Amino acid sequence: MSDSMNSAFDSANTFTIDGRRVPFKPGQxxxxxxxxxxxxxxxxxxxxxxxxxxxxxxxxxxxxGRNGSACTARAMPGLEVENDTPALNDRRRVLLQMLFVExxxxxxxxxxxxxxxxxxxxxxxxxxxxxxxxxxxERPVDASHPDVWLDLNRCxxxxxxxxxxxxxxxxxxFMLAGRGADSKVVVNSxxxxxxxxxxxxxxxxAHVCPVGAILPKRVGYAVPIGERQxxxxxxxxxxxxxxxxxxxxxxAETVTETEGA
Amino acid sequence: MTDASELHTLLxxxxxxxxxxxxxxxxxxxxxxxxLGYLSDETTAWLAKALGVSYxxxxxxxxxxxxxxxxxxxxxxxxxxxxxxDRMAGNQALFExxxxxxGVEPGKVSGDGLVSIDLTSCTGMCDQGPAxxxxxLAIPRMTPQRVVQICxxxxxxxxxxxxxxxxxxxxDNIQRADLLLGTTHEPGEAIRxxxxxxxxxxxxEMRTSNLRGRxxxxxxxxxxxxxxxxxxxxxxxxxxxxxxxxxxxFKDRVLLQSYPGRVFEGMVIAAFTVGAHLGLLYLRxxxxxxxxxxxxxxxxxRAQNLLGKDIGGLAGFDFDIEIHxxxxxxxxxxxxxxxxxxxGKAGKPRIRPPFPVTCGYKNQPTVVNNVETLCKATExxxxxxxxxxxxxxxxxxxxxxxxxxxDCERPGIYEYAFGVRISQVLEDCGARNAIAVQVSGASGxxxxxxxxxxxxxxxxxxxxxSFMIFDAQRDMFEVARNFAHFFKHExxxxxxxxxxxxxxxxEMMDKIAEGRGTQYEMNELLRIQAVMKASSxxxxxxxxxxxxxxxxxxxxxxxxxxxxxxxxxxxxDLDAALAKTRQLxxxxxxxxxxxxxx
Numbered sequence: 001m002s003d004s005m006n007s008a009f010d011s012a013n014t015f016t017i018d019g020r021r022v023p024f025k026p027g028q029x030x031x032x033x034x035x036x037x038x039x040x041x042x043x044x045x046x047x048x049x050x051x052x053x054x055x056x057x058x059x060x061x062x063x064x065g066r067n068g069s070a071c072t073a074r075a076m077p078g079l080e081v082e083n084d085t086p087a088l089n090d091r092r093r094v095l096l097q098m099l100f101v102e103x104x105x106x107x108x109x110x111x112x113x114x115x116x117x118x119x120x121x122x123x124x125x126x127x128x129x130x131x132x133x134x135x136x137x138e139r140p141v142d143a144s145h146p147d148v149w150l151d152l153n154r155c156x157x158x159x160x161x162x163x164x165x166x167x168x169x170x171x172x173x174f175m176l177a178g179r180g181a182d183s184k185v186v187v188n189s190x191x192x193x194x195x196x197x198x199x200x201x202x203x204x205x206a207h208v209c210p211v212g213a214i215l216p217k218r219v220g221y222a223v224p225i226g227e228r229q230x231x232x233x234x235x236x237x238x239x240x241x242x243x244x245x246x247x248x249x250x251x252a253e254t255v256t257e258t259e260g261a
Numbered sequence: 262m263t264d265a266s267e268l269h270t271l272l273x274x275x276x277x278x279x280x281x282x283x284x285x286x287x288x289x290x291x292x293x294x295x296x297l298g299y300l301s302d303e304t305t306a307w308l309a310k311a312l313g314v315s316y317x318x319x320x321x322x323x324x325x326x327x328x329x330x331x332x333x334x335x336x337x338x339x340x341x342x343x344x345x346x347d348r349m350a351g352n353q354a355l356f357e358x359x360x361x362x363x364g365v366e367p368g369k370v371s372g373d374g375l376v377s378i379d380l381t382s383c384t385g386m387c388d389q390g391p392a393x394x395x396x397x398l399a400i401p402r403m404t405p406q407r408v409v410q411i412c413x414x415x416x417x418x419x420x421x422x423x424x425x426x427x428x429x430x431x432x433d434n435i436q437r438a439d440l441l442l443g444t445t446h447e448p449g450e451a452i453r454x455x456x457x458x459x460x461x462x463x464x465x466e467m468r469t470s471n472l473r474g475r476x477x478x479x480x481x482x483x484x485x486x487x488x489x490x491x492x493x494x495x496x497x498x499x500x501x502x503x504x505x506x507x508x509x510x511f512k513d514r515v516l517l518q519s520y521p522g523r524v525f526e527g528m529v530i531a532a533f534t535v536g537a538h539l540g541l542l543y544l545r546x547x548x549x550x551x552x553x554x555x556x557x558x559x560x561x562x563r564a565q566n567l568l569g570k571d572i573g574g575l576a577g578f579d580f581d582i583e584i585h586x587x588x589x590x591x592x593x594x595x596x597x598x599x600x601x602x603x604x605g606k607a608g609k610p611r612i613r614p615p616f617p618v619t620c621g622y623k624n625q626p627t628v629v630n631n632v633e634t635l636c637k638a639t640e641x642x643x644x645x646x647x648x649x650x651x652x653x654x655x656x657x658x659x660x661x662x663x664x665x666x667x668d669c670e671r672p673g674i675y676e677y678a679f680g681v682r683i684s685q686v687l688e689d690c691g692a693r694n695a696i697a698v699q700v701s702g703a704s705g706x707x708x709x710x711x712x713x714x715x716x717x718x719x720x721x722x723x724x725x726x727s728f729m730i731f732d733a734q735r736d737m738f739e740v741a742r743n744f745a746h747f748f749k750h751e752x753x754x755x756x757x758x759x760x761x762x763x764x765x766x767x768e769m770m771d772k773i774a775e776g777r778g779t780q781y782e783m784n785e786l787l788r789i790q791a792v793m794k795a796s797s798x799x800x801x802x803x804x805x806x807x808x809x810x811x812x813x814x815x816x817x818x819x820x821x822x823x824x825x826x827x828x829x830x831x832x833x834d835l836d837a838a839l840a841k842t843r844q845l846x847x848x849x850x851x852x853x854x855x856x857x858x859x
Contacts, residue, residue, distance in 0.1 A: 054612050055756045060796040067795045072612045094792045098761035132765055133832040157754070175317035176754070177324045179590070179607075181764040183754030188317035190306060 015079035017041075017061075024075035031059055031070040034083075035243035040236045041083050042092055042121055044099075044210055045158035046071040049247055050167060056099075056158055058092050058121065093125050100130040102181065104137065104153035105211075111220035112212030114228030118156060119211075120235040139184070144195035147217050148206050155185055155213040164247060165205035173199045185213075204247040268307045271296050276311055283312045284623075286322055286605030290329055291586055299330040318606075325607035325753075327381065327589030328397060328546050334377040335370040337415045340394040341403075344383035344508045345743040346666045346729060352391035355403050356380065362412045376415050382591060382747055383508035384547040387666035387729070388434050388673045396421055397549045400428050429550060433515050434673030437689060439660045440652070441636055442676045446522050449567050451639035455530045456573045458642070463534045464490070467638065469646025471658045476502060476594070476631035477701060477725035478800070479657075482638070485628055488618040490535040492626035497537035499528050499580075500622060500629040502599055504545045506591035507702035508747060509727035512662040513632040515674050517544075517551050520636060521558045525582060527635025529572065530642050531628055532580040540582040541622065543599050546589050555584060591751035595799050596629040597621075598753065609755045610799035633662055633726070653679030657718040665690045667730035675728075677717065684713040686728065694732040697816070702727035703744035704804035707737070707811035737816035738823065741808045742770040748805035759802025762793040766809055768832075773823050777830045783820060786813055 014023050015030075017039050024033035029052055034041050045056040054072040061070045062082040070081070082088065099105075099118060107113050121127075142150040157176060162185070165173040177186040189196035199206060206216060225231070229241070275292040279285040286308075293308060294300050300308075300323050309319035323329045330338075341347070341356045356367075359378050365371045368379040386392035389401040395411070398421065407428070414424055435442055455463045468483035489497060501524060505513040516524055528540045544552060559582055562568040572578045585603055587593055593602045597611035600622050621627025630638075637659055641649050650658050657679035663686060666672045670691030677686070687695050698708045700717070701724035708715065708722065715722050731740060745767040752763040766789055772778050790806030797803045813820060836855040843853050 052612065054798065057757050057796040057798070069798075091792050091796060094788070095757050095796065098757055098765070102761045102764070133768065135764065157757075157760070172315045172317065175315070175321045177317070177321035177607075178754065179325050179327075180749060180752040180754045181760055183760065186317050186320055188315045190316065 012077050013075075015075055015077065015081060017081045017083050018085070022075075028075050029071055030061065030063070030068075030073050030075050030079070030081060033075045034070065035239055038239050039083070040239045040242070041070050042089075042125065042236070043071055043242075044117055044121060044156065045160065047160055047164075047208060047210075047247070048243060048245065049204075050160065050163045050208075053159060053163065056095070056156070058095055060091065061088065089125055092121075093127050094131075096122050096125060096127050097129075097131045099156050100127075101132045101134045102137070103135075103155060104139065110154065110212045111215060112154070114225050114231045115223075116212060116230070117210035117235070120230035123230070124234045124236045135181070137181075142187070142194050144193040145197075145199065145217075146195070147201035148194060148199060149215045149217055150185075150187070150194050151213055151215070152184060153213075154211045156211055157183055157185070158210060160208045160210060161185065161205045161214055164208040165199070165203065168204040168247070171198045171203065171205070173197045173203070173205055202249055204249065207249075208247045265307065268304065272304075272308065272311075276308075281312055283314045284605045286312060286314060286319065287326070287588060287602060288585060288605070290319070290323055291588055294329060298336065299333050301331065305331075321607050322605060325590065325609075326587075327750075329588050333370055333374060335375055336418070337376040337421075338394075338396050339376065339378045339411075339415075340381035340384075341378070342382075342384035342386060342390060342392045342394070343380040343743075344387060344390070344747075345740050346387040346509060347383070347390040347392065348739075348743065349667065349735070350390045352403070355391055355405065355408050358405060358408045359412060362408070363415075375418070381547075381589070382506065382750060385505055385511040385514050385545070386431065387509050387511055387664065389432055390666075394547060395424075397546055398429060399431060399547065399550050401431055431514070431518065431550070432673075433519050435515065435519075436665070436671050436673040437675040437677070439676040439678065440640060441523070441633075441660060441662065442520070442674070446520065446639075448522055448562075449526075449565060449573070451523075451526045451642045452529050452533075452567055452573050455533050455642040456575050456578070460534055460536070463530065463642065466641050466646035467534070470637075470641045470649035471646075471656075472634065472637050472641060472649065473657065473719060474631055475633035475637070475661065475725065477507070477704075477723065479719045479723055482630065482634055485618055485630075486531060486535050488616075489537075489626045489628045492619040494619075494626040496539070496623075496625050497532075497535050498622045498625060498627040499531045499535070499537045499540040500596075500599065500603065500617075500627055501528055501540065501542040501632060501635055502594065502596065502629055503548065503632050504543050504587050504591075504594045504599060505548070505632070506545055506594050506751075507704065507725055507727050508744070509666055509699065509702050509729040510664045510725060511666075512664045512674055512726045514548055514551070516632050516636055516662075517548065517555065521555055522562075523636040523639045524632050525559065525562060526567070527630070527638040528582060529567065529580055530638045531630065531635065533572075533578060535626070535628060537628070538579055538581075540580060541603055542582060542584045543587060543593070543603060544584055545587045545593075549586060552584060552586065559584075590753075591747075592753045592799070592801050595801060598799070599629065600627065607753070609753045610801075631725075654716075654718050654720070656720045661717060661724070662726055663717070663724070663728045664726050665728045665730070668692060668695065668732035668735065669730050679718045680716050682714055682716050683708060683722070686717070687713065687730065690730070692730045692732070695730050696733050696735070697731040697737055697740075699729040699731070699740065699808065700724050700727070702729075703747050703808055704800070705807065707741075707808055707815060709815040736819055737812045738770075738773070738819040741812040742767075742774060744808040745770045745805075748801070752801065752805070756796075756798035756802060758793045759797045759799075759805060762789050762797075762802065763805050765789055766793075766806055770809065772832055773820060776823055776825060777832070777834070778820075778824050779827060779829050780824065781829050783813060783824070786810070 043059040054069040059070040139152040473479040593608040598608040602608040749763040749767040
C-alpha cells in the first residue's frame with residue numbers, strides 16, 4: 001500500500017504517528033501499539049482487556065491519508081498516521097459534544113466525576129460547551145440491584161459492559177437494543193431489571209463502565225473528588241495508565257469498610 | 262394474553278420449519294409475528310427459551326427492525342411509503358384521508374384493535390406511487406378512490422387473501438431495454454456455458470469483463486470472487502443482496518419479478534466459480550409479495566437440475582438457494598450488516614477488514630453481490646469477458662439499469678450502456694423542466710441544471726440505480742429534509758457520528774423549516790456533515806449528509822428564503838414548550854400563549 005522507498009531503512013515493525021516512530025508487534029492495532037509506546041490517542045470505547053469495537057470514533061486518525069479508527073486498524077510497517085492535529089481534534093470535540101447532548105450528563109452531580117473518561121476527554125480536548133441542542137432523552141434509572149446502579153442517562157453506548165459480561169464474565173447480562181438514536185442498553189432478565197439478572201458485584205461488567213452509567217453502590221465518594229484518577233493529571237498525560245489498566249474484579253476494599261459503617 | 266401452552270400450539274410449527282435454529286432467529290420472529298400479529302415480551306421470551314438464546318438477544322433483534330412489533334398494531338397494519346417521490350405524488354393527503362376515516366393517530370392502533378396506519382421508508386414503488394404496504398404486501402398507485410376501497414375492505418374485515426387482485430398489481434414499466442432486459446433468457450443456458458468453460462476460465466472471463474458491483478460501491482466482481490475462492494474456509498456462501506432500500510431505486514424489484522432466472526443462474530455461476538454449496542437471497546420485506554413466485558421458480562430450477570445435486574450433470578456440483586426476508590432496515594443493504602441479519606441478529610455493520618470474502622456468513626468466505634451484478638454474470642458466462650468489456654466505458658463496462666422517477670412523463674426502468682449523459686436520460690423519459698436530479702438515492706449526489714451534461718459511470722457520476730427528477734415547481738430544501746429524516750430513522754445506532762449526527766441534521770432541517778433557522782444553522786449543517794463523512798463506521802453515516810450538503814451548496818436560495826433575519830434564534834421555543842400544558846388544560850386562547858401579545 002504505502003510507498004516503501006523512503007522508508008527502506010525502517011525496521012520491519014515500525015510505523016509513524018505524527019512523524020514519531022512507533023514499534024509494534026504483529027497483530028497489534030494502531031491504538032494498542034501507540035499506547036504501549038507512550039503515544040496518546042483519544043479513545044472511549046476501547047479497553048486493553050477487551051476486543052476492539054470501534055464505535056465511539058474518537059480515536060479516528062488518518063492512516064496514509066485515509067480516515068480510520070486507530071482501535072480497529074492493524075498496525076503495518078511504514079504506515080503514516082496523523083493523530084494530534086487541529087483538524088482531527090476539532091472533529092473529536094464535535095463527537096464529544098454529540099455524546100454530551102444525546103444523553104443526560106450532569107457532571108457536578110455525578111459520583112463518577114474525576115474518574116469519568118468522557119469528562120476527562122472533554123477537559124483534555126478543551127470542550128467548553130455542549131454546543132448542540134440537548135436531546136434530553138427520558139431514560140430510566142434502575143436501582144433494583146443490591147450492589148449496582150444502572151443509570152442509562154449517562155450511557156454512551158460504548159458496549160464495554162456488553163463485551164465484559166459476554167467475553168470476560170461469560171454471562172451476557174447486557175445488550176445494546178433498538179436502533180439509531182433510540183438505541184439503549186437492555187438487561188438480560190425476564191423483568192428487564194438488574195436485580196433479576198445474573199450480574200454480581202464481582203463481575204467485570206459491574207466495573208468497566210467508562211462513565212457513570214454502571215456504578216457499584218456505597219463506594220461513590222470513598223475517594224474524594226479532587227483525588228481521583230483524572231484529577232491527578234489530564235487524560236492525555238496518563239498514557240501509561242490507559243495502556244495498562246485492568247478492570248477491577250471486586251469493588252475494592254472500601255465495600256467492607258462502608259458495610260461496617 | 263397468550264399462555265405458554267397456547268404458544269406451544271401456535272409456534273411449534275414455526276420452530277419446526279426452522280429446525281429451532283438460533284441463527285434463524287430473525288426468520289422465526291417474522292413467522293411468529295405472522296401467526297400472532299405482534300411479538301410481545303412474553304412471546305419473545307418464550308421463543309428465546311425455545312431457541313436457547315438470551316432474552317436480551319431476542320429483544321435486541323426484535324427492536325432493531327421496523328416491521329417487528331412489540332405491541333399490537335392491529336390486524337391490518339398499513340404503512341404509507343414516505344419517500345420524496347411518494348410525497349410529490351400526494352401521499353400525505355391520502356395518509357390523512359385514511360387516518361380520518363378510522364379516526365386514529367399515526368402509528369396508534371384503533372380502539373377495536375383492527376387497524377394501524379403509519380409511514381415507512383421508501384418501498385421501491387417510486388414509478389407507481391404513492392404506495393402502501395398492508396401487512397407487508399405492496400399496493401401501488403394509491404388514489405383517493407383506492408383509499409376508500411381499502412378502508413371498506415378493512416372495515417368489513419375482509420381477509421387480505423380475498424382482496425381484489427388488481428390492487429396488488431405491480432407494473433414493470435420497462436421503458437428502455439438494452440442487453441440485459443432486451444434479450445430472451447433460455448433457462449440453463451448460462452449455467453451450461455459456465456460449466457463448459459470450467460471454473461478457472463469462468464473466473465478469467467469475469468476478470469476480463471471488468472464487471473463492477475451494481476450496488477453502488479463498484480468493487481470489481483471478478484476480484485471479489487477470486488478472493489473468496491482463494492480464502493481458507495470450510496464452506497463458502499453466495500449471498501444475493503436484494504435489500505434494495507435506497508430511496509428511489511426499484512430495478513432489483515423488476516429483475517426479481519420478471520428476470521428471476523438471470524438472478525438465480527448468476528448465483529449458481531458464482532457458486533460454481535468459487536466452490537460454494539449454499540446461496541442466500543436476502544429479500545427486503547417490502548418485496549415480500551415476490552416470495553411465493555420466487556420459491557416456485559427455485560422449485561422449477563431444481564426440477565430442471567439447475568439447482569440441487571450434480572447441477573447440469575456435473576458430478577459433485579451441489580448448490581441450493583434459500584430465501585431470507587428482511588424486516589425493515591435500510592442499513593442491511595450494507596454487506597456486513599446484511600450478513601449479521603442473515604445470522605438472525607440486529608443488522609449492524611461489522612468491523613472491516615476482515616471483509617466478507619474471507620470472513621462472512623458464519624465467518625466463512627462469502628460473496629455478497631447485488632441482484633443486477635449477478636444477472637450480468639450470466640451474460641459474461643454466455644458471451645465471454647472480452648465481449649462484455651467492449652460495452653460501456655473503459656472503467657465502467659457493460660450496461661446499467663436506472664430506476665427513473667419523479668417529474669417526468671415516463672417513469673420506470675431504463676437500461677443504458679455506461680457513459681450515458683444525464684441529459685439523454687432526461688430527454689428519453691420526458692423530463693422537460695428538470696432543475697435537479699438526485700442520482701443514486703438519498704445517499705447519492707444531487708446534480709443541478711448545470712451538471713446535466715455529466716455521465717453515468719463510476720468515474721463520473723456513480724450510481725446504484727436511483728434517478729429522481731425534480732422540476733422547477735419543487736423545493737429542494739424539502740427534498741433534503743425528507744432524506745435527513747430518512748437517515749435519522751435508518752441509522753443503526755452503532756457509531757457516534759451517525760447515531761447523533763443524523764438526529765442533529767434532521768432536527769436542524771426542521772428548525773429551518775419552521776422559519777427559525779439562521780446563517781448559523783447553514784454553517785452547522787456543513788460542519789456536522791463533514792464529521793459524519795469522515796468518521797462514520799459505514800457508508801450509511803458517511804453519505805447520510807450528502808443530500809443536505811449538496812443542496813446547501815447548489816440550491817442555497819431554497820434555504821435562505823426560510824431563514825430568520827437575525828444572527829441566531831434559539832432552538833428552544835418557550836411558547837411551544839407550553840403546548841402540552843395547553844392540551845391538558847384544553848386552552849388555546851391568547852393568554853395561554855407566550856410572546857404573542859408582546
